[in-house]
Amino acid sequence: MTWTFKNGMLLCILFFVMHSSVAQITTGKIVYERKTNLYKKFKDDDVRSWIKEENKNKIDYFELFFNDTVSLFKPQTSELKEEMSWATSKNVVYQNFNKDYRLTVKKIWGEELFIEDTLNTRQWKITDSKRVISGYSCRKAIWQANDSTRIYAWYCDEIISGVGPESFYGLPGAIMGIATEDGGVIYFAKSVELSKPDLIALAPKKGKNKIYSPTDLKAKLQKDFGKSPWGKAMIKDIFGIW
Numbered sequence: 001m002t003w004t005f006k007n008g009m010l011l012c013i014l015f016f017v018m019h020s021s022v023a024q025i026t027t028g029k030i031v032y033e034r035k036t037n038l039y040k041k042f043k044d045d046d047v048r049s050w051i052k053e054e055n056k057n058k059i060d061y062f063e064l065f066f067n068d069t070v071s072l073f074k075p076q077t078s079e080l081k082e083e084m085s086w087a088t089s090k091n092v093v094y095q096n097f098n099k100d101y102r103l104t105v106k107k108i109w110g111e112e113l114f115i116e117d118t119l120n121t122r123q124w125k126i127t128d129s130k131r132v133i134s135g136y137s138c139r140k141a142i143w144q145a146n147d148s149t150r151i152y153a154w155y156c157d158e159i160i161s162g163v164g165p166e167s168f169y170g171l172p173g174a175i176m177g178i179a180t181e182d183g184g185v186i187y188f189a190k191s192v193e194l195s196k197p198d199l200i201a202l203a204p205k206k207g208k209n210k211i212y213s214p215t216d217l218k219a220k221l222q223k224d225f226g227k228s229p230w231g232k233a234m235i236k237d238i239f240g241i242w
Contacts, residue, residue: 040184065197
């Protein structure tokens with residue numbers, strides 16, 4: 001009896017340690033697939049006329065490196081030729097949660113523009129709805145962005161760092177999926193790698209680049225491009241909910 005009891009206790013302890021290690025993931029890398037319905041994104045008929053039916057759904061891939069205080073979201077590099085690269089943006093977003101700091105790098109007409117700002121604060125409503133994404137059980141949360149836009153997110157509390165794609169964060173676990181209510185833009189995690197990325201080395205280097213505030217950059221772009229349909233669509237995309 002004593003031997004069985006001791007071994008049972010050891011097994012219980014081992015299970016607890018293994019379960020705790022899984023439930024306490026604070027560092028690693030998540031790869032996301034983003035699907036954008038270009039017909040839903042571009043409402044202007046002049047812009048939509050450039051998009052063929054077979055090209056209306058565009059796929060992009062991103063990587064999110066994170067620990068419990070910092071995250072870096074960036075496009076995944078590929079040697080394959082990209083079709084319709086102009087149709088979607090590929091931001092680099094560095095966030096420091098302890099310092100309430102965000103640095104975003106946006107590529108506009110081939111030029112990298114650096115924007116510094118504080119973190120976005122969003123009021124989420126957590127629901128009881130659940131689904132599995134990339135093998136992780138996730139709970140659904142809802143953010144009412146404005147009167148006409150609702151965002152659905154699915155977060156995994158096994159990864160306790162509350163990170164997410166683009167500038168999203170702040171839920172009780174990593175955001176594994178996020179989508180607009182109409183399905184126009186959808187991000188889903190395709191894989192999770194448990195690692196310890198060097199986020200200092202990966203962080204975007206400002207160098208001698210001019211640093212904009214969101215207000216200053218928007219004013220510049222409206223002055224330079226705000227009179228054309230393409231320019232208006234671009235500005236709306238750049239300063240949208242993402």
